[in-house]
Amino acid sequence: MAIPDIFKQRSANENWSITDCSKLSANQTVEADVIIVGSGAGGGVTAEVLSQAGLNVVIIEAGSLQTSDDFNLDEMEAYGKLYQEGAGRTTKDGAISIFQGRTVGGTTVVNWTSSFRTPTPTLDFWNKEFGVEGVSHDDMAPYFAQMEKRLNVEKWAMPPNPNNQLLKVGCEKNNWSWSVIPRNVAGCWDLGYCGTGCPTNAKQSMLVTTIPEALKNGARLFHHCSAEKLIFSEHKVESVECHALDEDRYTPTGVKLTFKAPHIILSGGSINNPGLLLRSDAPDPHNRIGKRTTIHPVNANLALMDEKVNPFYGAPQSIYSDEFQWNTGDDMGFKLEVPPIHPVMGAQILGFHGEELAGIMANLSRFQTTIALLRDGFHEGSQGGSIELDQGGRPILDYPLTDYIWQGLRKAHHVMAEIQFAAGAKQVMPLHHDGKYYSNLNDCKAAIDALPQELHRQRIMTAHLMGGCSMGKDPAQSVVDSNAKFHHADNLYVIDGSLFPTSIGANPQLSIYGMALKQATRLAQTLTKSQTPAGAEA
Amino acid sequence: MERRNFLKLGLMGTAALTTVGLTGSLVGCSDTGTSVSNGQTWKVLRAQDRTFFRSVAPVMLKGSLPDNKAAQTRAIETMIENIDLAIFNLGPHSKKQMIDLFMLLDMSVTRGLTTGVWSSWDKASAEDIDQFLHRWRDSSIGLFRLAYNGLNKLMVATWYGQPASWQTVQYPGPPYADVLVTGSVQEK
Numbered sequence: 156m157a158i159p160d161i162f163k164q165r166s167a168n169e170n171w172s173i174t175d176c177s178k179l180s181a182n183q184t185v186e187a188d189v190i191i192v193g194s195g196a197g198g199g200v201t202a203e204v205l206s207q208a209g210l211n212v213v214i215i216e217a218g219s220l221q222t223s224d225d226f227n228l229d230e231m232e233a234y235g236k237l238y239q240e241g242a243g244r245t246t247k248d249g250a251i252s253i254f255q256g257r258t259v260g261g262t263t264v265v266n267w268t269s270s271f272r273t274p275t276p277t278l279d280f281w282n283k284e285f286g287v288e289g290v291s292h293d294d295m296a297p298y299f300a301q302m303e304k305r306l307n308v309e310k311w312a313m314p315p316n317p318n319n320q321l322l323k324v325g326c327e328k329n330n331w332s333w334s335v336i337p338r339n340v341a342g343c344w345d346l347g348y349c350g351t352g353c354p355t356n357a358k359q360s361m362l363v364t365t366i367p368e369a370l371k372n373g374a375r376l377f378h379h380c381s382a383e384k385l386i387f388s389e390h391k392v393e394s395v396e397c398h399a400l401d402e403d404r405y406t407p408t409g410v411k412l413t414f415k416a417p418h419i420i421l422s423g424g425s426i427n428n429p430g431l432l433l434r435s436d437a438p439d440p441h442n443r444i445g446k447r448t449t450i451h452p453v454n455a456n457l458a459l460m461d462e463k464v465n466p467f468y469g470a471p472q473s474i475y476s477d478e479f480q481w482n483t484g485d486d487m488g489f490k491l492e493v494p495p496i497h498p499v500m501g502a503q504i505l506g507f508h509g510e511e512l513a514g515i516m517a518n519l520s521r522f523q524t525t526i527a528l529l530r531d532g533f534h535e536g537s538q539g540g541s542i543e544l545d546q547g548g549r550p551i552l553d554y555p556l557t558d559y560i561w562q563g564l565r566k567a568h569h570v571m572a573e574i575q576f577a578a579g580a581k582q583v584m585p586l587h588h589d590g591k592y593y594s595n596l597n598d599c600k601a602a603i604d605a606l607p608q609e610l611h612r613q614r615i616m617t618a619h620l621m622g623g624c625s626m627g628k629d630p631a632q633s634v635v636d637s638n639a640k641f642h643h644a645d646n647l648y649v650i651d652g653s654l655f656p657t658s659i660g661a662n663p664q665l666s667i668y669g670m671a672l673k674q675a676t677r678l679a680q681t682l683t684k685s686q687t688p689a690g691a692e693a
Numbered sequence: 694m695e696r697r698n699f700l701k702l703g704l705m706g707t708a709a710l711t712t713v714g715l716t717g718s719l720v721g722c723s724d725t726g727t728s729v730s731n732g733q734t735w736k737v738l739r740a741q742d743r744t745f746f747r748s749v750a751p752v753m754l755k756g757s758l759p760d761n762k763a764a765q766t767r768a769i770e771t772m773i774e775n776i777d778l779a780i781f782n783l784g785p786h787s788k789k790q791m792i793d794l795f796m797l798l799d800m801s802v803t804r805g806l807t808t809g810v811w812s813s814w815d816k817a818s819a820e821d822i823d824q825f826l827h828r829w830r831d832s833s834i835g836l837f838r839l840a841y842n843g844l845n846k847l848m849v850a851t852w853y854g855q856p857a858s859w860q861t862v863q864y865p866g867p868p869y870a871d872v873l874v875t876g877s878v879q880e881k
Contacts, residue, residue: 157872176835227874228867231775239781245848247788249839354873404780467864494777498853498864503846508826512849513756519862547785588830588838611838 157199161356161458163223176399177379178452179410185211187375188682190416192382192431195261196667198422199361199369199653199676200302201507206372207267213414214366214374215397217381217423219404220491222362223378226352230499233351236404237265239426247539247553250610252425252503254618257404259378260354260362263664266618267339267349267495268338269660270308273669276481278532282286285656286628287638290605297671300678304666306339313345316469319495321523322462323474325574326491331478336492338470339664342378347495357475367591379404380412383446385419385435390645392419410506418646418682422671424621425653428548429542432624432634438643441631444624445542448552449532455494455504456571457515458580459592466522471495472662475619477528479570480530487537487563489527490661491571496522504614508661515584527567530621533658534559542623549552554676556615561608564615568603572596574621586614619652619663626654639674647664650674694744737788741814742795746773746848748785748814752822753848757861772851778848778850794840807837 167171184389188211198214206212207262221236234242237258244253256262274406278295281287302308314334315323326333343357356363358603370376379400386393399410421428428447437444478489494500501519505512531537536559542550571594575583583599587606593599606613628640633655641647652667659666728735738746750769751758751764766835780791784848798814805811828843854860859866867874 158875228870229854229874231850234850235782240780240784240787243779243783243787245787247786248835249787249843290878344869346873349869354875403781404835438872468868472824498862499850502849505831506842506845506851508753508755508830508845509823510756510766512754513861515864516757516853518866520758545784545786546789549784549786551786609835609838611835611842657791 156354157188158223160222160224160368163224165367166370169371172373172375173370174375174377175220175379175406176377176397176410176412177402179399179408179412182413183409184373184413184415185213185377187211187414187416189418189420190215191420191422192395193261193427193651194259194366194376195256195361195422195424196263196664197424197652197671198420199260199263199424199605200668200671201650202369204363204672204675205679205682206369206374208678208683210539210682212369212372212374213361213416214369214376214382215382215395215414216259216378217400218259218378220259220376220378220494221352223352223354223356224691226348226354228346228348228351228354230351230497232556233265234499237352242451244251247543247551250556250613250615251450251554253450253552253620254424254616255424259376260360262618263360264352264362264446265350266360266662266664268340269472269475269492269662270303270306270337270339270665271407271659273666274660277657277660281626281656285633287624287626287656288628289673291635296675298669298673299665299682302665302672303344303677306364306668307341308337308665309337310335310337310425311473312316313470315473316347316466317462317464318466318469318523319472319474320496321464321578322476322491322525322574325525325578326476326478328577329573330687331476331574333474333476333478336473336475338473343470343641347469347471350495350497351469359379374628377412378380381407381422382431383434385437385647387435387644389439390643391618392644392647395419418648418678420648420650421640421653422649422651424651425623426550428649428651428653429623430544433542433544433550434548436475437641440643443632443634445550446623447532447539447554447625447656448554448623449539449621449655450552450657451528451619452531452556452560452564453526453528453616453620454567455524455526455570455586456575456613457505457584457586458525458575458578459518459582460521460523460579461581463520464498464523465520466493467498467522474684479566485534486566487534487559488530488660489516489563492526492528492572494524494526496501496524504586504616506614521623523575523578523580525571527564527571528662529560529563530539530658530660531560538559539622540619556610565603565606565608566611569600570604572599572603588612619658621652621655621663623654623660624649627656638677643686648678708861724784726753732805733774736777737792738780739795739800743773745795745798745814748817749822749844750848752819752827753845754852755819755823757852757858759857768852768855768857771855772848775854776847779851791843793841799872
């Protein structure tokens with residue numbers, strides 16, 4: 156094949172330790188200095204930092220190992236292999252579609268590469284409302300700078316694709332602010348297939364950066380390995396019990412793995428981290444595990460343009476607007492962006508069938524889609540959702556849509572329609588069962604005001620899962636402290652997006668990288684100072 | 694249909710949905726397990742569920758699927774294989790909902806009450822099926838809209854995921870396919 160699969164090549168050349176647990180036939184016990192459960196944005200950075208500090212690291216991943224040879228720019232294949240529940244994950248009531256990665260490298264393998272530092276108002280809010288320490292703008296800046304350098308984050312220098320360009324034009328015509336999105340890519344081909352796994356290894360996901368570095372440093376990776384239970388004793392986690400999963404990525408093979416280490420780090424993301432803690436009956440005297448799970452609820456408007464937009468090609472996200480994000484009075488803030496639209500994504504977000512669907516889909520190449528990402532968790536009317544376990548012990552997100560959020564969704568539909576008509580849209584459709592194409596702004600706005608605010612009519616999705624193991628000073632209000640340590644155990648840490656006490660107000664990957672770098676660096680210092688030889692009792 | 698009758702139907706339908714869910718878990722058939730039919734292994738879908746999709750897909754995707762009968766059949770059979778896999782990939786909560794839904798759609802009384810289709814699926818007319826889809830999509834009862842959305846997403850995704858659909862939406866397919874689509878997956 157023309158593009159070298161650098162993961163496979165280095166794995167062979169550098170003799171990495173990778174165990175495909177679907178192939179195991181006997182139970183195993185594995186010991187290390189540190190166990191990291193999860194290999195996404197939080198786990199990847201943490202594995203790199205701790206392995207560089209000389210610690211013996213094990214990384215556990217429930218998903219499979221897929222590398223650039225496996226990324227074939229194919230939606231069906233990628234959704235099935237790389238996403239949680241085959242990209243069919245939803246909230247408990249089924250009203251919100253959830254796009255979250257499940258593969259070595261986690262969501263960083265399938266995200267659209269937008270890389271924003273955590274906005275200062277968000278950091279300040281965490282400090283003021285939750286007593287989170289060491290997260291001022293100045294405290295965090297060096298960590299963001301280091302991760303930007305590590306992952307080659309730069310504002311996208313090529314022209315935006317037409318889908319993004321139209322967002323820019325629409326904002327300019329309304330005299331609203333916009334800016335260019337920084338992306339974590341190196342030698343990007345401007346293809347548009349970030350969501351199906353980068354076939355050229357240009358995206359600087361954990362799969363091609365921190366995980367290889369950790370493996371080079373001797374870290375061991377176990378995939379097809381699902382963390383079922385943490386075994387607690389007194390104030391410690393003694394071990395992590397895991398099930399090996401079959402090649403189908405979901406069925407337990409019957410083989411069990413037990414991981415033991417003096418220090419355990421959860422990096423399985425929102426939804427799965429709280430799920431593991433709840434399954435393990437982790438101490439939770441204030442009933443905080445799984446609470447304050449935020450998602451940036453997303454709604455969308457579809458615009459039909461005269462000219463070709465080809466929303467399936469080109470860097471998926473390169474322009475955004477924060478015109479309605481901050482200083483919005485009592486209104487819910489939101490970020491405006493565009494999604495890439497390939498045929499499956501395009502058809503799925505519509506909610507039509509028959510000739511109506513065929514008629515709309517026939518013009519896929521002329522779609523301009525704008526999305527609003529609502530900033531949840533900052534207002535009494537938006538406290539996030541909560542994680543619970545279903546009958547099978549699997550985590551599920553109960554996310555209530557409050558009046559406050561409904562108002563935010565409606566306002567976002569209005570704003571997006573104004574942008575799209577200003578950018579030259581012939582027709583605009585708010586994505587809702589009762590929405591259709593409207594050919595002028597007034598009709599569209601009147602229709603938006605009349606849309607019933609009901610579940611399973613309004614199309615809502617999320618690709619940003621945050622919170623559930625909320626960080627804070629007060630154990631009555633939070634799950635971990637400012638250094639990511641679980642309040643109720645001495646050797647358990649949570650490092651990833653699940654510790655954010657609110658949503659970010661921007662695509663969260665760089666927020667996770669920066670915070671993980673800060674917390675893992677501090678942890679490495681603590682652990683190497685107190686370290687006794689592996690296997691010896693402290 | 695009169696609105697009052699429709700509401701009554703809806704309420705009975707909700708009761709039916711609940712009953713089916715309960716029955717499913719009581720008799721232990723909430724997880725159908727794998728079955729083999731004509732050499733094909735099915736992870737979730739039963740023969741009657743596949744019949745449902747064969748009957749409903751041409752209506753759900755009217756105007757999108759190929760007119761050529763053989764090509765259409767091929768497309769639908771590929772859809773059904775991928776629908777089986779997609780449901781298998783779901784977590785237990787969503788998977789159980791889908792399996793409950795298939796039981797409701799299979800039992801004649803619950804199917805008739807909730808969908809208005811009283812004949813078996815393979816004998817139902819396209820008009821009846823279209824009416825059922827609209828009825829669920831626009832229902833005042835959230836559970837029916839949820840069920841419509843679930844069936845809709847499964848069918849549109851598994852059709853528009855097929856290269857055969859792409860020219861109908863002017864999607865030229867992946868760029869540089871000769872270089873970037875390695876085929877390594879098929880080689881395994």
